[in-house]
Amino acid sequence: CCPPGKPTLYGSVTRRGLRSDGAPDIAASEGFVVGEVSKKSILISCPHENVSTKFLAPYTSFSRIHQKSITCLDISSGGGLGVSTSTDGTMKIWQAANGEIRRLLEGHVYDVNCCRFFPSGLVVLSGGMDAQLKIWSAEDASCVVTFKGHKAGILDTAIVDRGRNVLSCSRDGTARLWDCGKSACLGIISDCGSPINGIAVGTADNSLNLGSPEKPPSEREVGTEGKILLLAREDKKLQGVGLQSRQPVFLFVGSDAFNCCTFLSSTYILAGTQDGNIYQLDVRNTSAPIQVIHRSGAPVLSLLPYRDGFIASQGN
Numbered sequence: 305c306c307p308p309g310k311p312t313l314y315g316s317v318t319r320r321g322l323r324s325d326g327a328p329d330i331a332a333s334e335g336f337v338v339g340e341v342s343k344k345s346i347l348i349s350c351p352h353e354n355v356s357t358k359f360l361a362p363y364t365s366f367s368r369i370h371q372k373s374i375t376c377l378d379i380s381s382g383g384g385l386g387v388s389t390s391t392d393g394t395m396k397i398w399q400a401a402n403g404e405i406r407r408l409l410e411g412h413v414y415d416v417n418c419c420r421f422f423p424s425g426l427v428v429l430s431g432g433m434d435a436q437l438k439i440w441s442a443e444d445a446s447c448v449v450t451f452k453g454h455k456a457g458i459l460d461t462a463i464v465d466r467g468r469n470v471l472s473c474s475r476d477g478t479a480r481l482w483d484c485g486k487s488a489c490l491g492i493i494s495d496c497g498s499p500i501n502g503i504a505v506g507t508a509d510n511s512l513n514l515g516s517p518e519k520p521p522s523e524r525e526v527g528t529e530g531k532i533l534l535l536a537r538e539d540k541k542l543q544g545v546g547l548q549s550r551q552p553v554f555l556f557v558g559s560d561a562f563n564c565c566t567f568l569s570s571t572y573i574l575a576g577t578q579d580g581n582i583y584q585l586d587v588r589n590t591s592a593p594i595q596v597i598h599r600s601g602a603p604v605l606s607l608l609p610y611r612d613g614f615i616a617s618q619g620n
Contacts, residue, residue, distance in 0.1 A: 305336075305350040306600055313350060366403030369396055376418045380425035385442060387428050389416040395430060397442050407445040411438060418460050422467040429470055431458030437472050439484060449487045453480060462505045464547070465527035473500035479535060481547070483524040490522055493550055498539035505547060506567035508532040512587060515551025532587065534573060536562035542575045544587060554590040558583060566607045566614070574614060576604025582616055 305313040315336040320329045323341075330346060332338045339347035339356065349356035370390035377388035379400055387409075389395045395416045397407040412432035419430045421442070428440040437451040437458055456475035463470050464481075469490065473479040477497045481490045494500075507530055508514055514532060521528065531547040538561045544553035560579035567573055568584075572594070575583050582597040582604055602620035 305353055305355060307353045307355075308598070313353070315350075317346070317348065364403075366398070369398050369403055369405060370394065375415070378420040378428075380421045380442075381423055382425050385421070385425065387419045387421060387442070389419050389430070391415065395419055397428065397445070407442065409440050409445055409447075411447045411450075412436060415457075417458060420461060420463065422463055423465075424467070427467070429461050429463065429467075431461050431472055431474075433457040435474065435476075437461065437470070437482065439470075449484060451482050451487060451489065453489045454478065456499075459500065460502045462503050462533075464505060464531070468526040469524075469528065471503060471505060471533065473503045473535065475499040479503055479533060479545075481525070481528070483522075486524065488524075490525055491550065493533055493547065494535055494543065494545050494552075496535065496537060496539075496541075496543065498537050498541070500535050500537055501562060502536035502564040504534045504565045504567055504573075505531055506534070506573075507570050508546075508553075509570045509588060512553065514546030514553060515549035517549045517551075521548055534565040534567070534575070536565040536575055538562075540577075542583070542585070542590075544590075554587065556583070556585060556590045556593075563603060563605055564607050566609060568609050568614065574607050574609075576607055576616060578603045580604060580618065582607070 313335055315333040317330050317332050323329045327341050330338050330341055337349045344361045346359045370392050372390050372392040375389050379386050386400045387397050395409040396405050398405045412434055414433035416430050416432045426442050431437050435454040438447050439449040440447050454474040454476055458472050458474050461472050470482050478495045479493045481493055483490050528548040533545045533547045535543040540558050542556045542562050558577050559581050560577040562575050562577055565575040573585050580601040584594045602618040604618055606617045608615045
């Protein structure tokens with residue numbers, strides 16, 4: 305238990321056997337109390353600090369897809385397929401139901417940092433340390449398109465609408481918009497001089513002024529109007545940029561490097577930092593966060609909207 309500003313309390317749980325209903329009989333060491341126990345969860349509380357946490361058993365575990373740490377994964381929109389990258393240097397497509405490996409995607413040099421399905425679920429977008437962005441067929445594992453232009457490793461990607469245009473961000477400090485049909489760069493959306501660790505694209509609230517483009521957008525740009533691009537930057541800044549205008553919309557300074565960001569709605573956004581803060585902001589007024597959530601000092605690595613809330617993963 306990590307009470308803010310106080311020493312961390314450590315404890316252990318021990319299984320003593322089985323109860324008559326088949327659930328394990330579990331006891332906790334001093335300072336902790338075991339609450340409800342089922343075959344799938346254990347509730348542990350720390351009465352002294354008036355906090356509790358439910359530990360959940362995994363629904364399913366797939367241990368044969370990769371040999372080392374998994375750095376990124378995505379599930380297709382229909383839920384049938386998963387794609388993942390690992391520090392073992394591989395990127396694989398597998399069946400979400402049973403973890404059976406379907407395809408090995410080979411072609412990046414060095415590590416692959418990010419992967420995601422297009423809305424169709426038939427195509428995968430990936431970015432690697434080789435500064436290349438690639439599009440793959442999930443059906444036959446062929447690399448259909450390779451985009452080159454970044455000067456350093458690609459750290460995150462985003463897909464605009466159905467995917468005629470895609471976005472990427474890199475250690476080189478730029479976020480770029482690409483045309484999949486012609487495999488060409490449509491422009492640099494932002495060049496901020498600091499690595500961009502994560503991006504997210506969303507429809508902006510109508511009241512937000514996204515600025516006007518300095519020159520008319522290319523006819524190859526599809527679905528960029530009315531969109532805002534979030535940039536989670538290494539220099540402790542979270543930035544909003546008009547996707548079509550390329551104009552800055554807001555700049556928020558946080559407590560540490562921003563690792564990830566996401567939209568909860570057209571007005572509310574979330575961003576996570578290296579020192580464990582999750583900021584909730586209103587894009588219409590970013591002068592002060594709506595709330596700052598701090599569960600532990602471990603880095604916030606990813607954020608995902610879920611039902612009425614969100615899921616966060618941390619480096620602990």
